[in-house]
Structure formats: structure tokens, C-alpha cells
Amino acid sequence: MIAVVTFTDPRPTALSIEREKALMEKHSTLIEELRKAGFEVLDVNERLGKYEALEAGRNFGIDSMEESFRAGQMIAGRGVSGVIAGIWHWTESNLVTAMVREAKRPLLLYADDDPAWAGTTCVTSVGASLWESSVNEYALNHVRLKGDVEKVKAWARAVEAVARLSRKSLLLWGAPYTLGMEHLMDDLPRLKRIVGDFIMLDQYVLVRRAEKLLSDEKLRVRVEEFYDWLTQETTVEFDDIMLTPEALRRQIAIYLAAKESWGEQADVSAVSIKCQPELSEVYGVTACLIPALFPFSRDAEGKKEVIPATCEGDVKGTISSALLFYLSGKPPLFGDIKYVDDEVVMIANCGASSLYYARLSENPEENLKATTIQGQCQGASGGALTYRTPPAEFTVARLIRRGGEYYILYFLAEGVEITEDMESKLKWGKQWPHTAIKNPLDKETFISAMGANHLSLVPGNYTEELRFTARLWGVKAINLEDSREVKSFLEG
DSSP states (O other): OEEEEEBOOOOGGGOOHHHHHHHHHHHHHHHHHHHHTTOOEEEHHHHTTHHHHHHTTSOSSBOSHHHHHHHHHHHHTTTOSEEEEEOOSOOOHHHHHHHHHHHOSOEEEEEOSOTTSOHHHHHHHHHHHHHHHOOSHHHHTOEEEESOHHHHHHHHHHHHHHHHHHHSEEEEESOSOOTTOGGGOOOHHHHTTTSSEEEEEOTHHHHHHHHHHHHSTTTHHHHHHHHHHHHHHSEEEOOSSSOOHHHHHHHHHHHHHHHHHHHTSSSEEEEEEOOTTIIIIIISSOOTHHHHHTTSSEETTEEOOOOOEEETTOHHHHHHHHHHHHHHSSOOEEEEEEEEOSSEEEEEOSSOOOGGGGTTOSSHHHHHHTOEEEEOSSSSSOEEEEOBOOOOEEEEEEEEEETTEEEEEEEEEEEEOOOHHHHHTOOTTTTSOEEEEEOSSOHHHHHHHOSOSEEEEEESOOHHHHHHHHHHHTOEEEETTOHHHHHHHHHO
């Protein structure tokens, strides 16, 4: 929920019904724009009876310390993610400060570009006063915008995403780090500024459930029904080595076990499966259906919730994927940086990524029909889910840590069609899903800037939202399309 609250000049001699009607119109228009964009809005002035006050010839905007305190307390008690303060004309700064002190929520000061009223004067005055008082982190780190409703929506999406992440947990099956990759280790207590909590379960939880599904005659019906659905909806190419019918059934059992385990938890934003080597080598089958179907809207059991999923216990990658999901509402793709040259970055995950990217279709069946399951190139057995992502515009993001400090690397990417020539050069991991995007840098600089071998992306442009998110988290955002930012980061 986003709160919208409008202030006005409290001086008795400054009362102007014309001005107050203008403030009410601006306030109502902004709320309408936000609601049309899908936001739930708390109209603070309505709750305070300010529409009725205007009809009675009094101020529509908040004009007293008492009302400011009431507004702040109301916001604090209503599960609000962020506050937009309408500073359309002059108000006394201490009224806003009082509200912010009580509300304790991210704050945006907003005025339109109407030269008839003193919005510019007020935004700068109130903003300076919030810096001066610094009554809390939200006063100190507030955002100011003028005349750009689309940026307001971007800020609102960012505060909503940040709030949702902070109230939910990440579910990690298998403790990092995987295959000696030290960047998968993390400062989990510190990350609780971003994520609500971490639920860490041993992968044996999944193995035991999977074995029960396979050995119990009644329970095995679920596996068989899933097997029939998967072989009908996708193209399955069995072989005598990696992908046998029994190996696929074991992969299905692992997925169903993970689905059950996830269902037992409350308020989980995203999941990660370690897989290697305990599942892929020791148990003997890769867990590729988890990153393929968790972030997908359908499986054999019907329509389902989209849950961002990553591999190898990558905590920062899981946070990156969950953030992009909450900003966009789209299933996030997660994968390895498999190849880079001066023109192209190739992303291909170890066996599977969200099947949504097989066709980028809102119709799940179209994505499934474009997917081929064939033998993996690693692990003891199992199938990889193969597709080639069609070209589109993508927002790419990655939370990283260097020297103990967190950063968000991001850029807006243009998708590239994977040509026959590109396809012919693939060998290792050819069975994996591949996504090609234009390199925002040269290959040397791109590789130098990367703080991980994994990236996350979603269709659409959410770069403005990522910049706001970085401010809310108190981390630095590095736009890889901006050579100055990249140079500063690399030389820092």
C-alpha cells in the first residue's frame, strides 16, 4: 500500500478556497494515476475528513501539528510501504517532519509542474528541513520529484518490492557455498536489512520425500501423472545414458518434494537449490525441474504461483531474482554468464531456467511446446530443459559484494537472436536454455566488473526502479551502460 498525503499553508490569513480546490484536484489525480497502475492507495486526507473540510470552506491540506501526528500514526499502523507527500504549494516544513517522524516509512516529496503554485519552493524548503532535522533514516534519505508521474510509479514499485522482500523469507535447500565458489557465501545477518529471514533446509529433506513418492504405490500416481503431462506438453528425447524414463521420474519426484517443502513454509519470496554435488552426483540426478517450473505459472497439477528460483545456493542471485519479480510481476530468468565477447553476452543456466523464456508467452502451453528435455552434460543422470529465448528488451540485475560492501549491477539489455552460426559454435552445455543479449561494455570491462558468474533478468525496463531500490537499501547502483559509473566502480 502507498500512502498519499497533501499539506497546505497553515496561516489563517493565507486561506484560499481556490488554492485548496487546486490541491484537492492534484491530490486526487495522483491517487487515480496510482490506482490505475495497480497500486493500493491509502488516501490520508480522506481518512482525516479533509474533503468534508473543504466543502465547509476550510483547508483540504494538512495544516496543523495535530493532523500531522495523526497522519503519521495512521500510516505507521496500516502496513504502508511508502509515503508520497503532496507538496503542491507552500507548507511549513515542520508539519512534514512531524508526519515522517511518526510514519517511519520511505518518503517521496512530490509537486507537479504547475507554475501557478509554489511547489518548487516548497519541495526545496521541506527537503532541506528534512536533511537538517534528520529525525530518522527516511527523512535523511527521502526522494524529491517534480512533474513526472511515471517516475513516481517507478518509486512506488521500488518501495513495494523492498517492503515485500523485507517481510518474506528465502528458502534455501542445501547450505552454500557450492563447488568452492566463495562469492556464494554471504553475510546473512547483515542481509536481514533486505530480506525478512532465511530458511535453510538440508537437501536430504527433498531426497527422503522423493524416495517416498517413488516407492509408495499410491503416492507414485502423482509422479506418473506428472510424467505423462511432461512428455505430452514438451519434447522429450530419451537416451540410454543420462535421460532415461526412470531418471526423469526421479527429477519429477525431487520437484514435487520441493513443492511440498515450499508449501509447508509461510511467506517465502524465492527459493534456491544447491544441487551440486549432493543431488547431481551423490543422489544421482540433477534437480533441473525446480529452476524450470518454480518460476512458471503452470505444472502438471494446474495453475500455480510463480516463485523465483535459483541454483547453487546463490543468496545474492536469489535476492536479485526476487527483486526483479516484485518490480515487474514477470517470472525472472536466472543463469550463468556462459560466454562474452565485445558484442554479445550469452546466459545459459546449468540445465534449466524459467520455461517462460522459451517463447516469452503469457500462454504456458506455448512455452512448453518450445521446450525440449534431453540428457544433461554433467551429473550422474537427468535431463536439461532446452530452449532459445526470443529477442526482447530486458532489465538485467545482480546484487554483488566487494570488500564487504554491497552493490547492484544493472543495465537495460537488447535481446539478440541466437543464429545458426552462434548455435553451431556451442558444445559444452548446448542442452541448456540460452539467452543472448547485447554487451553494454567491451568484453574485458564486462568481465572485470562482474561480481558473480550468475545474472538475473526480466522483460521490460525497470532500471529506474532499481536505482530507487539501491537508495532504499543504502547501496550503490552501478549502471553498466554508463562508462563513468563503471570506471569509478573499477577504480574505487
